[in-house]
Amino acid sequence: xxxxxxxxxxxxxxxxxxxxxxxxxxxxxxxxxxxxxxxxxxxxxxxxxxxxxxxxxxxxxxxxxxxxxxxxxxxxxxxxxxxxxxxxxxxxxxxxxxxxxxxxxxxxxxxxxxxxxxxxxxxxxxxxxxxxxxxxxx
Amino acid sequence: xxxxxxxxxxxxxxxxxxxxxxxxxxxxxxxxxxxxxxxxxxxxxxxxxxxxxxxxxxxxxxxxxxxxxxxxxxxxxxxxxxxxxxxxxxxxxxxxxxxxxxxxxxxxxxxxxxxxxxxxxxxxxxxxxxxxxxxxxxxxxxxxxxxxxxxxxxxxxxxxxxxxxxxxxxxxxxxxxxxxxxxxxxxxxxxxxxxxxxxxxxxxxxxxxxxxxxxxxxxxxxxxxxxxxxxxxxxxxxxxxxxxxxxxxxxxxxxxxxxxxxxxxxxxxxxxxxxxxxxxxxxxxxxxxxxxxxxxxxxxxxxxxxxxxxxxxxxxxxxxxxxxxxxxxxxxxxxxxxxxx
Numbered sequence: 001x002x003x004x005x006x007x008x009x010x011x012x013x014x015x016x017x018x019x020x021x022x023x024x025x026x027x028x029x030x031x032x033x034x035x036x037x038x039x040x041x042x043x044x045x046x047x048x049x050x051x052x053x054x055x056x057x058x059x060x061x062x063x064x065x066x067x068x069x070x071x072x073x074x075x076x077x078x079x080x081x082x083x084x085x086x087x088x089x090x091x092x093x094x095x096x097x098x099x100x101x102x103x104x105x106x107x108x109x110x111x112x113x114x115x116x117x118x119x120x121x122x123x124x125x126x127x128x129x130x131x132x133x134x135x136x137x138x
Numbered sequence: 139x140x141x142x143x144x145x146x147x148x149x150x151x152x153x154x155x156x157x158x159x160x161x162x163x164x165x166x167x168x169x170x171x172x173x174x175x176x177x178x179x180x181x182x183x184x185x186x187x188x189x190x191x192x193x194x195x196x197x198x199x200x201x202x203x204x205x206x207x208x209x210x211x212x213x214x215x216x217x218x219x220x221x222x223x224x225x226x227x228x229x230x231x232x233x234x235x236x237x238x239x240x241x242x243x244x245x246x247x248x249x250x251x252x253x254x255x256x257x258x259x260x261x262x263x264x265x266x267x268x269x270x271x272x273x274x275x276x277x278x279x280x281x282x283x284x285x286x287x288x289x290x291x292x293x294x295x296x297x298x299x300x301x302x303x304x305x306x307x308x309x310x311x312x313x314x315x316x317x318x319x320x321x322x323x324x325x326x327x328x329x330x331x332x333x334x335x336x337x338x339x340x341x342x343x344x345x346x347x348x349x350x351x352x353x354x355x356x357x358x359x360x361x362x363x364x365x366x367x368x369x370x371x372x373x374x375x376x377x378x379x380x381x382x383x384x385x386x387x388x389x390x391x392x393x394x395x396x397x398x399x400x401x402x403x404x405x406x407x408x409x410x411x412x413x414x415x416x417x418x419x420x421x422x423x424x425x426x427x428x429x430x431x432x433x434x435x436x437x438x439x440x441x442x443x444x445x446x447x448x449x450x451x452x453x454x455x456x457x458x459x460x461x462x463x464x465x466x467x468x469x470x471x472x473x474x475x476x477x478x479x
Contacts, residue, residue: 005459008467017474019414019475020474030413034225
């Protein structure tokens with residue numbers, strides 16, 4: 001065992017600990033469905049029954065994850081595309097239009113806090129109102 | 139063709155290695171055909187000059203070509219945003235799938251044999267009489283073939299690559315219950331194969347590391363030829379068996395755990411998206427550690443010569459140390475991630 005070997009192993013140890021720290025503390029904004037970076041304006045947070053939160057990069061990813069894990073979901077928070085406000089999904093207005101928010105998954109569903117904004121968007125981008133994709137049957 | 143800095147650099151490397159590789163093939167073949175043991179002093183001097191030029195050219199081309207392997211994945215990653223529907227490199231590989239598969243296979247193969255040749259050349263260069271010149275020239279011929287095929291593949295792919303079709307997300311391929319990476323361990327260990335796969339992964343890697351340290355130990359020289367050969371052949375066999383084990387483990391266990399996405403089995407997301415920032419280092423250490431065992435085999439096969447014996451032995455120890463270090467570092471990194479994540 002040479003000195004170089006141990007120096008190398010120590011460097012590797014430092015690199016991997018730094019990697020884990022980055023993953024755990026600095027890079028929490030990755031979509032829990034496809035791992036993409038989460039853009040603040042399209043962020044969807046699914047709050048679970050144990051109070052933990054899953055972040056998603058688009059309504060598409062959140063819906064896909066939601067369908068498979070509906071039994072553990074408490075409520076869903078979406079982001080208003082106009083002001084960036086975080087709102088409960090049952091209070092939001094959803095519009096499916098020609099405008100794509102995420103090129104990688106072709107998400108065309110948009111969330112708005114105000115009905116007027118939703119209607120304007122629908123008119124502008126050939127869209128129509130759709131139901132809340134996160135409805136939880138009681 | 140998608141134009142960005144990655145494609146331009148890749149195209150430059152491919153064109154450079156294609157043209158120089160073509161000339162190298164011609165020059166090597168010509169030199170080999172005129173190779174004679176008894177020649178006049180004047181011809182010998184001319185021959186040495188030409189041989190030096192060929193070897194220098196080969197070193198440059200092969201080094202550049204070896205760099206093309208990691209660069210290829212940087213290039214594919216840069217295409218992700220351009221291809222409709224692609225979420226990671228997997229989506230990009232759905233366009234011209236045959237060419238990408240060919241390139242993904244030939245790149246590690248060429249990296250391996252080119253690395254082997256460069257080491258053999260190092261041994262030959264260390265001896266003033268160049269006793270391995272003919273062998274190295276012969277070995278250079280198939281390498282030129284691989285180099286030309288690899289470069290041609292790169293040029294064809296870069297020129298033909300057009301993001302005109304929409305592709306599927308990696309989840310539709312890697313996360314289905316009938317994915318190939320799950321079928322093999324399922325057939326061997328049953329439905330709950332995760333734990334068994336972990337045990338196999340650690341046992342093969344640790345055995346390999348122990349064998350590598352055995353050949354580095356002081357007692358190694360005093361061993362009889364029979365146990366020495368058994369250990370050397372075991373290293374090669376375990377290294378070969380270890381490759382699919384590590385690949386399947388990364389698809390099924392390690393990748394999803396390290397990404398903290400337990401249902402997502404895409405190796406491209408693991409290495410390319412920055413979710414696990416040191417993932418390329420982990421995979422690189424495994425690749426070099428495994429290749430180094432093969433390189434030792436190549437050195438033993440080609441550099442068997444009384445004259446080169448001391449240099450070969452010294453180099454073998456260095457490559458052995460490199461392999462032991464890379465595999466130890468690889469297993470340390472994986473373990474740290476698994477414990478701390």
